[in-house]
Amino acid sequence: MPDEGTRVIITVLGYDQVGIIAAIASILADARINILDISQTILQGFFTMIMVVDMVESSLDTLQLSDILSSKGQEMNLSIMVQHEDIFKYMHRIG
Amino acid sequence: MSFGITKEEILETVTMVQVEKLDIRTITMGINIQDCRGNDGKATGIKIYDKIVKSASNLVKVGEDIEKEYGIPIINKRISVTPVSMIADGLNAEDMVTIGRYLDQAAAEVGVNFLGGFSALVHKGFTRGDLALIQAIPEVLASTARVCSSINVATTKAGINMDAVSQMGVIIKQSAEKTADRDGLACAKLVIFCNAAEDNPFMAGAFHGVGEPECTINVGVSGPGVVLNAVKKHPDMELGQLANVIKNTAFKITRTGELVARVASQRLGVPFGIVDLSLAPTPAIGDSVADILESMGLEKAGAHGTTACLAMLNDAVKKGGAMASSYVGGLSGAFIPVSEDQGMINAVKAGALSLEKLEAMTCVCSVGLDMIAIPGDTPAEIISAIIADEAAIGMINRKTTAVRIIPVPGKNVGDWVEFGGLLGHAPIMAVNRFSPARFIQRKGRIPAPIHSLNN
Numbered sequence: 001m002p003d004e005g006t007r008v009i010i011t012v013l014g015y016d017q018v019g020i021i022a023a024i025a026s027i028l029a030d031a032r033i034n035i036l037d038i039s040q041t042i043l044q045g046f047f048t049m050i051m052v053v054d055m056v057e058s059s060l061d062t063l064q065l066s067d068i069l070s071s072k073g074q075e076m077n078l079s080i081m082v083q084h085e086d087i088f089k090y091m092h093r094i095g
Numbered sequence: 096m097s098f099g100i101t102k103e104e105i106l107e108t109v110t111m112v113q114v115e116k117l118d119i120r121t122i123t124m125g126i127n128i129q130d131c132r133g134n135d136g137k138a139t140g141i142k143i144y145d146k147i148v149k150s151a152s153n154l155v156k157v158g159e160d161i162e163k164e165y166g167i168p169i170i171n172k173r174i175s176v177t178p179v180s181m182i183a184d185g186l187n188a189e190d191m192v193t194i195g196r197y198l199d200q201a202a203a204e205v206g207v208n209f210l211g212g213f214s215a216l217v218h219k220g221f222t223r224g225d226l227a228l229i230q231a232i233p234e235v236l237a238s239t240a241r242v243c244s245s246i247n248v249a250t251t252k253a254g255i256n257m258d259a260v261s262q263m264g265v266i267i268k269q270s271a272e273k274t275a276d277r278d279g280l281a282c283a284k285l286v287i288f289c290n291a292a293e294d295n296p297f298m299a300g301a302f303h304g305v306g307e308p309e310c311t312i313n314v315g316v317s318g319p320g321v322v323l324n325a326v327k328k329h330p331d332m333e334l335g336q337l338a339n340v341i342k343n344t345a346f347k348i349t350r351t352g353e354l355v356a357r358v359a360s361q362r363l364g365v366p367f368g369i370v371d372l373s374l375a376p377t378p379a380i381g382d383s384v385a386d387i388l389e390s391m392g393l394e395k396a397g398a399h400g401t402t403a404c405l406a407m408l409n410d411a412v413k414k415g416g417a418m419a420s421s422y423v424g425g426l427s428g429a430f431i432p433v434s435e436d437q438g439m440i441n442a443v444k445a446g447a448l449s450l451e452k453l454e455a456m457t458c459v460c461s462v463g464l465d466m467i468a469i470p471g472d473t474p475a476e477i478i479s480a481i482i483a484d485e486a487a488i489g490m491i492n493r494k495t496t497a498v499r500i501i502p503v504p505g506k507n508v509g510d511w512v513e514f515g516g517l518l519g520h521a522p523i524m525a526v527n528r529f530s531p532a533r534f535i536q537r538k539g540r541i542p543a544p545i546h547s548l549n550n
Contacts, residue, residue, distance in 0.1 A: 011105065011106075011109045013109075039102050041102065041106070048106065050102060050105050062163070062164045063160060063163050066163050066164070066166075079113070081109060081112075081166045083108075083165055083166035084164045084166075086354060087108065087165040087166065087354060088100045088104060088108055089099075089100065090351065091104075091108055091347045091354075092100055092104045092107075092347070092350075093099075093100075094418075094419075
């Protein structure tokens with residue numbers, strides 16, 4: 001069975017603008033979701049941010065978080081994806 | 096990053112999903128309905144309906160949850176059942192039609208777009224149930240939206256049942272005529288097989304084989320777009336190395352399928368059956384198997400060299416996929432449906448791809464002549480002969496082959512046909528008009544082939 005871990009990866013793609021991290025971080029803080037790592041890069045000309053967060057004490061489940069962040073994304077004209085860590089572990093490692 | 100996966104790997108996954116259209120093509124729940132027999136069509140239909148609704152009520156919800164949690168689109172949630180001719184043996188064609196309608200209602204109730212298993216296995220001969228079911232096919236496919244039918248007319252061990260081949264030519268014509276107002280759509284839901292796979296999750300040919308458990312989850316992965324981009328990055332690479340690139344990519348695609356299959360099976364409390372490694376195109380631009388062949392160096396799919404490219408592609412996909420999943424099965428190969436693959440459509444339009452070349456390609460890839468529209472006035476014997484040729488390829492090469500062909504009423508070469516959605520659109524292809532009628536009218540069985548002296 002897959003190891004149902006508690007980490008989730010949030011990927012943000014779009015044009016750089018003031019307040020992206022702040023907007024997402026405040027949603028996460030409100031839900032008691034801990035940010036473990038943040039990194040930024042440019043992918044095919046787009047601003048790209050990757051966040052690894054821990055959901056262990058979260059008041060939201062992954063589906064709720066995904067809904068909230070994707071509507072925030074629409075508001076800010078960004079594409080925000082929320083994905084459980086296992087998709088990356090499975091794709092890139094034989095566990 | 097802090098969990099052992101690099102930033103580059105995360106971005107690669109995100110690119111595969113967002114840009115290259117990686118998706119899970121189908122989660123298919125196989126359900127045994129052998130315990131659903133009633134006294135007549137209605138009683139049997141009600142029992143089957145109840146069992147499907149009970150077993151699959153959560154299927155769509157679980158699929159949608161997985162889709163969101165892992166950020167990977169799951170295009171179809173589907174159901175396959177035990178071949179209906181076995182459950183309903185002894186009933187008549189009218190009863191079979193009734194059962195078909197209950198299957199359609201059950202599929203609608205649980206929210207799946209297709210349900211497979213209105214099927215019969217007749218490679219060595221017919222039971223009375225098989226004959227009744229085959230007789231009911233045109234009416235069932237014309238009057239339902241979701242029911243898919245498949246008939247296995249040949250195997251490597253039994254040979255080819257030419258009585259069935261002859262009959263299926265007529266059934267295909269009748270199915271097309273009954274849906275003449277929809278360009279013969281019924282035929283898009285009917286597959287004629289040689290060596291049918293019992294755990295195939297892909298429609299229209301899915302059914303729940305007799306060796307299968309009570310209930311099982313089979314997953315079909317996809318990803319021609321991902322393979323295409325990987326091949327495009329290496330325009331001049333030597334073929335051995337290119338095979339490695341394809342294997343690597345197929346591995347990643349299949350791992351995604353493995354994860355989805357495991358999570359779905361755990362949440363539904365149903366055993367994990369297999370992951371089907373097929374490269375399955377969709378009508379979306381860039382999601383095409385023909386484009387991969389062209390990126391390997393062909394001007395157009397269908398050019399000389401196509402069969403060799405496809406053989407290498409298919410084999411590399413299997414090698415990479417087999418390492419990524421604990422249970423591989425189903426059809427596992429490249430699908431080349433014409434109407435569902437924009438690159439194939441373009442190749443036909445350009446005059447590069449003929450029915451004969453498609454037939455040659457099926458010697459080395461998975462399915463067969465798939466979603467091919469032909470003139471509506473094509474005689475039943477020619478359709479039967481096309482089925483016989485495909486069955487012969489499957490029988491001799493010990494592989495699955497199939498025919499899903501649509502003689503579109505009132506249309507001719509040069510016309511177009513629009514099926515809509517995942518079934519796509521296609522140009523009508525030319526068929527060799529010389530008559531095989533006397534061969535088809537002989538009927539009987541083509542004996543099983545010898546298994547040594549393999550040349």
